Amino acid sequence: MELDGRLLAGLSILVAVVEGRSFTRAAETVGLSASGVSRAVSRLEERIGVRLLDRSTRALRLTDEGERFYTLAAPHLDAIVDAASVVGGASKTVRGKLRASVNQIIAQILLGPKMAEFAARYPNLSLEFMPPAEAGDLIGSGIDVAIRFGGQVDSAMSSRLLLETRVLTVAAPAYIKKYGRPVKPADLEKHSCIQFPDPQTGKPFEWEFHRGSKVLPVASSGPLLMTDVAMMIAACAAGAGIAQVLAISVQRHLASGELVELFPDWPDETFPLYAIRPSRRLPPLKVAAFIDFCEEICRPHDTRVALKAEQKKGRHSKRFG
Numbered sequence: 001m002e003l004d005g006r007l008l009a010g011l012s013i014l015v016a017v018v019e020g021r022s023f024t025r026a027a028e029t030v031g032l033s034a035s036g037v038s039r040a041v042s043r044l045e046e047r048i049g050v051r052l053l054d055r056s057t058r059a060l061r062l063t064d065e066g067e068r069f070y071t072l073a074a075p076h077l078d079a080i081v082d083a084a085s086v087v088g089g090a091s092k093t094v095r096g097k098l099r100a101s102v103n104q105i106i107a108q109i110l111l112g113p114k115m116a117e118f119a120a121r122y123p124n125l126s127l128e129f130m131p132p133a134e135a136g137d138l139i140g141s142g143i144d145v146a147i148r149f150g151g152q153v154d155s156a157m158s159s160r161l162l163l164e165t166r167v168l169t170v171a172a173p174a175y176i177k178k179y180g181r182p183v184k185p186a187d188l189e190k191h192s193c194i195q196f197p198d199p200q201t202g203k204p205f206e207w208e209f210h211r212g213s214k215v216l217p218v219a220s221s222g223p224l225l226m227t228d229v230a231m232m233i234a235a236c237a238a239g240a241g242i243a244q245v246l247a248i249s250v251q252r253h254l255a256s257g258e259l260v261e262l263f264p265d266w267p268d269e270t271f272p273l274y275a276i277r278p279s280r281r282l283p284p285l286k287v288a289a290f291i292d293f294c295e296e297i298c299r300p301h302d303t304r305v306a307l308k309a310e311q312k313k314g315r316h317s318k319r320f321g
Helices: 005-020 023-030 034-048 064-088 104-121 173-179 185-190 229-237 251-256 285-301 303-320
Strands: 053-055 060-062 096-102 125-130 145-149 158-171 207-211 214-218 243-246 270-277
Touching: 005 023, 005 034, 005 064, 023 034, 060 064, 096 104, 096 285, 104 125, 104 145, 104 229, 104 285, 125 285, 145 285, 158 173, 158 285, 158 303, 185 207, 185 214, 229 243, 270 285
Parallel strands: 096 125, 096 145
Antiparallel strands: 053 060, 145 270, 158 243, 158 270, 207 214
8 A cells, every 4th residue: 555645634623533532523633624524534544445433423433443643643643743843843832740760870970060051942841850760661750761871782773873881990099009000901910909889780890901903801809889880980089999980970070189099001992881772763852852952962082083183183294294
């Protein structure tokens, strides 16, 4: 069956009938007479070849075939409207309630300071932040979008890479003064390393060091195992041990001298941040707007952007130097 304007028009009228529960209310919505709405539904039924509505003097009810058609087709009609709004930049149509599960680091460092700007840009959108959730729990928890670190687990989900941030090995000046500074990654085997568990396995992350295509695994150990990033950074800054952290989470500590990067000559290990949706279909406009905003504020912190800038600067230096 070919897709044409008459089929889409018939679908939009059927949706209006179902939502209004009468031809009269649907007629007010679409700007037709009640008899015009009835004829449009009949033409749609003829075109598809099945009865969509059971009509009586008291009520309208979708047939089993009508229920199936409505369930499958109506979301796509909404997606078309949303797509037109996205392309048209109609921010005023971004409305409703959005439930987002956001990684704690990103919530505190990036999103929190930008919430006033987001609220001003989308005044008709209500945003509710939920505790971090695993991707597989999004639907059951009623979450529209999750912002989290790590790769995509469920292939049925939709994901967008927002940034990549470097993995750094850091220590406090007090720790270095007391125990000495490791010269090479292998020296860490003799030091106290703060462990952090992989949420997927529950086991501590294995420590690695990347330089170009070279990957160097290093055995690390220590008496501290922490599941809270902020606590781990605070303990490291207090001299409790050496930690591997994400660059985006310790920028302030490095700038102030509270923490020192130990191995800047091993700069190439990165960790990704994704926006995860529980569906691969075109996202609702409110979800698309939120993800676009997150990508916008993440861009200045993206290692990929910084690397491209350095490469571009290097090319210019060679050209004009």
